[in-house]
Amino acid sequence: MGYDEIMKLFLERGFLMPSCEIYSDALAGFWDYGPHGNTVKNRYVDLWRRELVRRDGMNEIDGSQVMSKKVFVASGHLESFVDPIVRCEKCGATHRADRLLQEATGKLVPERLPVEQLDQMILETGLKCPSCKGPLGKARRFNLMFRLGVGAADDDSYLRPETCQSIFVDFPRLFKVMRLKLPIGIAQFGKSFRNEIAPRQGVMRLREFYQAEIEVFFNPEKANNLDKYEELRDQTINLDLDGTLLQGVKCSEAFESKHVPNKLVAYYLALLHQFYDKAGLDMKRSRFRRLGGQEKAFYAEEAFDFEVETSLGWVELVACNYRTGYDLAAHAKVSGQDISVLDGDKKVVPHVFELSMGIDRSIYCIMEHAYAQEPERSVVKLRPDLAPITVGILPLVNKDGIPEFSKKIYNPLKTRYDVFYDESGSVGRRYRRLDEIGCPACITVDYQTLQDQTVTLRDRDSMKQIRIKSDQIETTLDKILRGEDLFKQ
Amino acid sequence: MGYDEIMKLFLERGFLMPSCEIYSDALAGFWDYGPHGNTVKNRYVDLWRRELVRRDGMNEIDGSQVMSKKVFVASGHLESFVDPIVRCEKCGATHRADRLLQEATGKLVPERLPVEQLDQMILETGLKCPSCKGPLGKARRFNLMFRLGVGAADDDSYLRPETCQSIFVDFPRLFKVMRLKLPIGIAQFGKSFRNEIAPRQGVMRLREFYQAEIEVFFNPEKANNLDKYEELRDQTINLDLDGTLLQGVKCSEAFESKHVPNKLVAYYLALLHQFYDKAGLDMKRSRFRRLGGQEKAFYAEEAFDFEVETSLGWVELVACNYRTGYDLAAHAKVSGQDISVLDGDKKVVPHVFELSMGIDRSIYCIMEHAYAQEPERSVVKLRPDLAPITVGILPLVNKDGIPEFSKKIYNPLKTRYDVFYDESGSVGRRYRRLDEIGCPACITVDYQTLQDQTVTLRDRDSMKQIRIKSDQIETTLDKILRGEDLFKQ
Numbered sequence: 001m002g003y004d005e006i007m008k009l010f011l012e013r014g015f016l017m018p019s020c021e022i023y024s025d026a027l028a029g030f031w032d033y034g035p036h037g038n039t040v041k042n043r044y045v046d047l048w049r050r051e052l053v054r055r056d057g058m059n060e061i062d063g064s065q066v067m068s069k070k071v072f073v074a075s076g077h078l079e080s081f082v083d084p085i086v087r088c089e090k091c092g093a094t095h096r097a098d099r100l101l102q103e104a105t106g107k108l109v110p111e112r113l114p115v116e117q118l119d120q121m122i123l124e125t126g127l128k129c130p131s132c133k134g135p136l137g138k139a140r141r142f143n144l145m146f147r148l149g150v151g152a153a154d155d156d157s158y159l160r161p162e163t164c165q166s167i168f169v170d171f172p173r174l175f176k177v178m179r180l181k182l183p184i185g186i187a188q189f190g191k192s193f194r195n196e197i198a199p200r201q202g203v204m205r206l207r208e209f210y211q212a213e214i215e216v217f218f219n220p221e222k223a224n225n226l227d228k229y230e231e232l233r234d235q236t237i238n239l240d241l242d243g244t245l246l247q248g249v250k251c252s253e254a255f256e257s258k259h260v261p262n263k264l265v266a267y268y269l270a271l272l273h274q275f276y277d278k279a280g281l282d283m284k285r286s287r288f289r290r291l292g293g294q295e296k297a298f299y300a301e302e303a304f305d306f307e308v309e310t311s312l313g314w315v316e317l318v319a320c321n322y323r324t325g326y327d328l329a330a331h332a333k334v335s336g337q338d339i340s341v342l343d344g345d346k347k348v349v350p351h352v353f354e355l356s357m358g359i360d361r362s363i364y365c366i367m368e369h370a371y372a373q374e375p376e377r378s379v380v381k382l383r384p385d386l387a388p389i390t391v392g393i394l395p396l397v398n399k400d401g402i403p404e405f406s407k408k409i410y411n412p413l414k415t416r417y418d419v420f421y422d423e424s425g426s427v428g429r430r431y432r433r434l435d436e437i438g439c440p441a442c443i444t445v446d447y448q449t450l451q452d453q454t455v456t457l458r459d460r461d462s463m464k465q466i467r468i469k470s471d472q473i474e475t476t477l478d479k480i481l482r483g484e485d486l487f488k489q
Numbered sequence: 490m491g492y493d494e495i496m497k498l499f500l501e502r503g504f505l506m507p508s509c510e511i512y513s514d515a516l517a518g519f520w521d522y523g524p525h526g527n528t529v530k531n532r533y534v535d536l537w538r539r540e541l542v543r544r545d546g547m548n549e550i551d552g553s554q555v556m557s558k559k560v561f562v563a564s565g566h567l568e569s570f571v572d573p574i575v576r577c578e579k580c581g582a583t584h585r586a587d588r589l590l591q592e593a594t595g596k597l598v599p600e601r602l603p604v605e606q607l608d609q610m611i612l613e614t615g616l617k618c619p620s621c622k623g624p625l626g627k628a629r630r631f632n633l634m635f636r637l638g639v640g641a642a643d644d645d646s647y648l649r650p651e652t653c654q655s656i657f658v659d660f661p662r663l664f665k666v667m668r669l670k671l672p673i674g675i676a677q678f679g680k681s682f683r684n685e686i687a688p689r690q691g692v693m694r695l696r697e698f699y700q701a702e703i704e705v706f707f708n709p710e711k712a713n714n715l716d717k718y719e720e721l722r723d724q725t726i727n728l729d730l731d732g733t734l735l736q737g738v739k740c741s742e743a744f745e746s747k748h749v750p751n752k753l754v755a756y757y758l759a760l761l762h763q764f765y766d767k768a769g770l771d772m773k774r775s776r777f778r779r780l781g782g783q784e785k786a787f788y789a790e791e792a793f794d795f796e797v798e799t800s801l802g803w804v805e806l807v808a809c810n811y812r813t814g815y816d817l818a819a820h821a822k823v824s825g826q827d828i829s830v831l832d833g834d835k836k837v838v839p840h841v842f843e844l845s846m847g848i849d850r851s852i853y854c855i856m857e858h859a860y861a862q863e864p865e866r867s868v869v870k871l872r873p874d875l876a877p878i879t880v881g882i883l884p885l886v887n888k889d890g891i892p893e894f895s896k897k898i899y900n901p902l903k904t905r906y907d908v909f910y911d912e913s914g915s916v917g918r919r920y921r922r923l924d925e926i927g928c929p930a931c932i933t934v935d936y937q938t939l940q941d942q943t944v945t946l947r948d949r950d951s952m953k954q955i956r957i958k959s960d961q962i963e964t965t966l967d968k969i970l971r972g973e974d975l976f977k978q
Contacts, residue, residue, distance in 0.1 A: 014666045019553035020560055020658055022824040027639050027646060032552035032659055035667060041551065050904045057903065057910075062530065063521035064508035064697050065554075065680065066635075071509055085641060094641035146555075146637045148648075150516050150696065152574060152583035152686055157516060159637075169509055170521055177503045178524060179913075191554065191680070197641055207639065208553050335511040414546065415539045424668075 002311040006368050007202050009378075010037065013437050015367075015388075016203065029199030029207030036388035036437055037363075039418055041210070043386045044279065044363055045189050048212050051275050052355075056228075058185035058214065059178055063166025065191055066148060069156040071165055074334035075327060080298045081161055082141035083111060084118050085197055090134025096197050097139040100127060110294035115139040144194045159193035163213045164354060168327045171217065175341050182343045182350055183218035183226065183264065189359070203360045204315065210359035216268060217350035219343045220325070223262035235270035240289040240307075259290070261302050261322060265353055272306060272318060272355055279362070280383045282369045285309035288320070299326045308365050317362050323352040370438065380438035381461055385481045389420045389439040391473075394430050396446040398423055406445040409455070409470055417477055435460055441480055443473065459487040491800040495857050496691050498867070499526065502926050504877075505692065518688030518696030525877035525926055526852075528907055530699070532875045533768065533852055534678050537701050540764050541844075545717075547674035547703065548667055552655025554680055555637060558645040560654055563823035564816060569787040570650055571630035572600060573607050574686055579623025585686050586628040589616055599783035604628040633683045648682035652702045653843060657816045660706065664830050671832045671839055672707035672715065672753065678848070692849045693804065699848035705757060706839035708832045709814070712751035724759035729778040729796075748779070750791050750811060754842055761795060761807060761844055768851070769872045771858045774798035777809070788815050797854050806851050812841040859927065869927035870950055873969045878909045878928040880966055883919050885935040887912055895934040898944070898959060906966055924949055930969050932962065948976040 010016040015037035019030035033041055053060050072078045084097040097118045102109040104125050109118075118139040121127075129136055146159040160166065167186045174186060189212040199205050233252040238245065239259055249259070251270040260266045269288055277283050291303040299321070306318035328349050332339040340347045370381045384390065391413070395406040403423060413419045420439070422430045427444060434442055444456040454467040457476065464487045468476055479486060499505040504526035508519035522530055542549050561567045573586040586607045591598040593614050598607075607628040610616075618625055635648040649655065656675045663675060678701040688694050722741040727734065728748055738748070740759040749755045758777055766772050780792040788810070795807035817838050821828040829836045859870045873879065880902070884895040892912060902908045909928070911919045916933060923931055933945040943956040946965065953976045957965055968975060 012666055014548075014663065017659055017662050019555075019655070020557045022658055022661065022820065022826045022828075023557050023559045024824075025557040025559050025644070027555075027557055027644060029639075030553040030555055032550060032655055034550055034659070034663060035548040038549055038551045054907075055904050059503075059524040060527055061521060061523055062527045064519040066508075066516075066519055066682070066697050068509045068512050068514045068516055070512045070514050087641070142641065146639075148635045148637065150518075150635075150684060152576070152631065155514070155516060166508070166521055169511055170506055170523070172511065173506050174503070174523065177501055193555070195639060208555050331511065335513075337511045339511075415543050418543075 003202075003368075005373070005378075006364065006371060009367075009371075009380075009436065010202075015040070015437075027207070029196055029205070031203055031206065031360075039388040040363055040367075040382075040386055040438075041359065043388075044359065044366070045212065047279055047386065048189070048275070048357070049187075051278055052214065052271065053185070053187045056185050056271065058187045059174065059180070060187040060189070061167065061170060061174070062190055063160075063163070063170065063188060065160055065193070066150070066157050067160050067165060067169075069158065070334055071160075071169060071331075072145065072158055074330040075165055075168075076298055076330065077145060077158075077161055077165075078143070081145060082143050083197055084113070084115055084139045085142045086118075086122070086136045086139050088129035088132060088134045089137050091129060091132040093129060093131045094197055095130065095136075097122065099198070100130065101125065108295075112294055112298070115141065142195075142197060144196065146193050146195050161194050162192050162356065163188045163190050163211045164215055164327075164356065167213070167215045168331055168352075171328065172337065172339055172341075182341070182348075183216060183222070185214050185216045187212070187214045203364050204312065206360060212357045212359055214268075214355040214357075215323075216264065216353045216355075218264055218353070219346075219348050220351040221348075222343075223264045223351070226263050226267055229263045229267045232267055232270040232274075235274060237269055237273045238283075238287040240287045242290065242292065245287060260304075265302075265304075265320075265322060268353060268355060269304065269306075269320060272320070276306070276308075276317075276362075278383075280366055280370055280381075280386065281308055285369075287314075289314075297321060299323050301326075308369075310365055310368050315361060315365055317358055317365060319354070319356040321354045321356065323354055325349045325351050327352060367438075377432050377435050379435040379460065382438035382440075384440040384483060387438045387440050388418065389434065389437060390417045390441065390481065391477055392420045392422055392430065392434045392439055392442040394427055394442055394444045395423050396427060396444055400447070401450060402445055402447070405449055409443065409445065409473065413473065413477075416474070431458065431463075441477065457486075462487050492691075492857075494862070494867075495853065495860060498856075498860075498869075498925065499691075504529070504926075516696070518685055518694070520692055520695065520849075528877040529852055529856075529871075529875055529927075530848065532877075533848065533855070534701065536768055536875065537678070537764070537846070538676075540767055541703065541760065542674070542676045545674055545760065547676045548663065548669070549676040549678070550656065550659060550663070551677060551679055552649075552652070552659065554649055554682070555639070555646050556649050556654060556658075558647065559823055560658060560820075561634065561647055561650075563819040564654055564657075565787055565819065566634060566647075566650055566654075567632070570634060571632050572686055573602070573604055573628045574631045575607075575611070575625045575628050577618035577621060577623045578626050580618060580621040582618060582620045583686055584619065584625075586611065588687070589619065589625075590614065597784075601783055601787070604630065631684075631686060633685065635682050635684050650683050651681050651845065652677045652679050652700045653704055653816075653845065656702070656704045657820055657841075660817065661826065661828055661830075671830070671837075672705060672711070674703050674705045676701070676703045692853050693801065695849060701846045701848055703757075703844040703846075704812075705753065705842045705844075707753055707842070708835075708837050709840040710837075711832075712753045712840070715752050715756055718752045718756045721756055721759040721763075724763060726758055726762045727772075727776040729776045731779065731781065734776060749793075754791075754809075754811060757842060757844060758793065758795075758809060761809070765795070765797075765806075765851075767872075769855055769859055769870075769875065770797055774858075776803075778803075786810060788812050790815075797858075799854055799857050804850060804854055806847055806854060808843070808845040810843045810845065812843055814838045814840050816841060856927075866921050866924050868924040868949065871927035871929075873929040873972060876927040876929050877907065878923065878926060879906045879930065879970065880962075881909045881911055881919065881923045881928055881931040883916055883931055883933045884912050885916060885933055889936070890939060891934055891936070894938055898932065898934065898962065902962065902966075905963070920947065920952075930966065946975075951976050 014034035020026040255266040302322040503523035509515040725737040744755040791811040
């Protein structure tokens with residue numbers, strides 16, 4: 001299913017809305033989650049917390065989004081977190097120079113090319129403004145961070161462009177007060193901000209977006225000394241090495257063939273693969289793509305993008321960066337603080353391997369993979385514990401005590417589950433509306449209910465129906481949320 | 490227990506950290522949640538979601554924090570969301586004029602007084618700069634919103650100073666796509682930002698903070714036409730009316746005596762009281778204080794602050810504002826959109842009653858009320874489902890197969906619960922460390938465990954111990970999380 005169908009569903013069924021859409025000065029790249037989108041997002045983050053953070057014994061923090069200037073002096077973002085832009089000398093429109101060139105030449109143009117090289121390429125290709133065909137000025141670097149002035153003195157500060165900087169800056173105190181030992185993952189879910197010149201494709205490139213980042217701190221001398229590696233050594237992943245796709249490579253093979261730099265990286269790629277499998281992505285359409293020199297972020301020594309195939313092509317969901325000791329050493333230098341820690345009896349500046357996940361686009365891709373257009377309905381086959389509504393309560397008719405019985409079922413459920421009470425339209429139409437937003441179960445209350453206290457439980461995927469006792473609804477919903485298939489026979 | 494003890498606990502036990510603390514240019518008013526604080530915050534928000542949002546059948550959204558200029562032209566924030574400040578002509582320090590005067594005179598000085606009046610008061614009281622005793626300049630208004638420039642054109646935008654503006658702006662689409670009917674609550678949890686001149690008292694006045702806001706939209710002609718009011722008519726609340734405290738006023742009395750403007754307001758105050766009771770506040774030290782004319786926010790027709798008594802005095806946790814049709818009418822006017830909706834067959838611009846909750850300070854106050862200094866320990870008697878760690882797993886000794894058995898218990902638990910595995914120090918010391926962060930249950934694995942598979946379950950509050958079968962741990966933890974007292978006999 002395509003991007004347009006999914007975005008239509010998002011807009012018309014309460015998943016997403018453009019921010020400030022009633023206003024003429026609404027800005028591109030900012031979106032609001034509606035009620036259903038908000039629930040899916042929260043449930044997705046819970047899954048991340050359960051299957052990555054807690055499973056691996058990580059610590060999770062939640063840092064301030066506004067950070068002081070020196071953080072970004074140290075991290076390199078003030079100098080290096082820039083996009084090359086060109087301004088049309090005729091109409092004044094601003095464009096990303098690398099993107100224009102990429103579209104014009106069909107070749108990959110890394111965003112980190114020197115501006116002189118970009119100017120040269122613009123000259124050679126005779127590139128003009130795509131809006132008005134006017135001549136383009138010189139390329140220049142545009143910093144993607146949003147600046148804020150704090151207090152009466154208007155002190156420099158910035159909205160963080162990635163959540164991980166909070167983790168690096170908090171690392172010394174965390175290591176001490178949480179009594180941590182290497183290797184240790186520190187995780188964070190939260191907002192990041194990038195002043196993109198040309199946000200595009202709805203939720204795929206936003207100016208304000210959710211990240212879930214994991215920074216694994218380890219002693220670089222012990223990157224191959226990881227007991228839990230053994231648990232995942234047979235997990236397979238798909239690797240794209242400079243255009244060559246290796247399907248179903250075992251974690252241990254990836255390490256032994258030196259496709260990945262060490263056991264620790266192999267382990268976390270395998271763990272991430274398992275996570276997305278549980279989240280319901282079609283893993284046959286996934287790959288870890290090793291990035292070439294000019295594609296990597298400025299802080300990464302080795303990098304793998306976890307990508308998934310969609311109607312928009314391959315989409316990056318997680319940047320897996322081996323950041324070495326770059327960040328901690330830089331913060332130590334600029335702050336003047338000692339950021340090394342004890343590993344056994346030796347002081348080390350830990351190295352960092354990072355899993356930097358885009359939440360909004362992960363949700364988009366999971367929805368697209370789960371969406372099916374069947375002859376008589378649209379249905380989103382989300383895994384039950386990601387669905388925005390767990391169960392619909394549907395009175396067959398609005399008379400004869402059936403709504404009253406339905407409310408008696410609905411009321412105690414509503415604080416424990418995401419329940420939707422729907423009494424309008426035919427039952428068939430109500431099923432369709434709930435199928436379309438991915439609700440795994442519907443309960444219909446009918447005349448038989450009044451006699452024997454049984455209700456109809458209808459399955460989203462198979463559309464099968466069974467009758468259950470009304471006092472069995474909670475245990476049944478718990479089973480459905482745990483992923484048990486009650487409709488097999 | 491006092492503020493300093495709580496802040497020490499927060500800093501030294503992984504609840505909170507000043508943002509960017511390793512840097513000399515770290516700015517006041519920005520904090521990071523550490524692992525334990527993050528979990529308590531998430532659990533508190535879950536409770537809010539369960540006991541207010543879902544219980545009342547509300548919709549919850551999650552909007553962009555950056556919003557366009559016209560939103561705040563309409564809302565009045567560009568003009569009216571200002572603090573009166575004065576600058577010292579000698580040392581250049583900037584101060585809040587109202588606060589200085591309040592401290593100097595001991596009298597309430599509303600922040601909305603005209604600047605001329607403030608200048609007059611400064612003159613009359615002979616007020617000088619508190620830092621250097623220099624002369625103060627003229628008072629002026631300082632807007633508390635943070636401005637951002639978006640895109641290459643540097644378009645005006647602002648970090649929202651309150652989450653509710655997203656709700657107002659999204660209301661037309663939400664009402665349609667979610668097929669809503671009045672009265673309906675729309676809720677949001679998220680960050681807001683205020684460029685305070687003098688952030689103070691740690692987490693009590695922040696520049697970046699979490700709010701959970703609820704906006705109840707209703708037909709103003711039907712504010713006394715609310716079935717669910719009957720469910721809470723006997724719930725008691727404490728009302729402070731112009732300095733007179735009425736303890737234990739029934740919701741129905743508050744309405745009938747016209748202390749509150751209508752049944753809808755009475756109902757939501759009672760619901761909020763129940764929520765904080767469940768969250769573990771000592772409700773005898775709470776009150777709804779009706780605000781006088783100059784204390785109210787510029788958009789409020791009637792306002793009650795939910796306040797709680799702490800070592801810092803009375804602290805406002807929730808602003809309950811009857812905003813009338815002010816916001817929707819203003820957005821309709823500035824956007825040119827029709828924002829009225831159908832109620833039955835009549836078009837109305839809904840009125841709004843708001844519960845605007847400060848999350849960070851709610852958590853502080855809950856912690857302070859739960860904190861006890863007992864002769865041989867500090868203990869935080871948080872309700873179990875708000876605790877940062879639900880259960881500690883403690884091997885009695887680190888030999889003889891006891892750590893192995895402990896890990897066998899720990900591993901399957903760790904994805905489902907917040908579990909802490911602790912093997913260092915005496916068991917007594919490990920209990921104390923977990924008491925101090927509010928962990929309700931500890932499980933100790935000892936030699937008897939190896940023989941009969943029972944473990945010791947130790948209760949935080951009573952310090953009693955019982956033995957349970959190790960295969961009963963999950964059901965036991967579920968009971969503890971539901972608030973059952975297993976140690977009564």
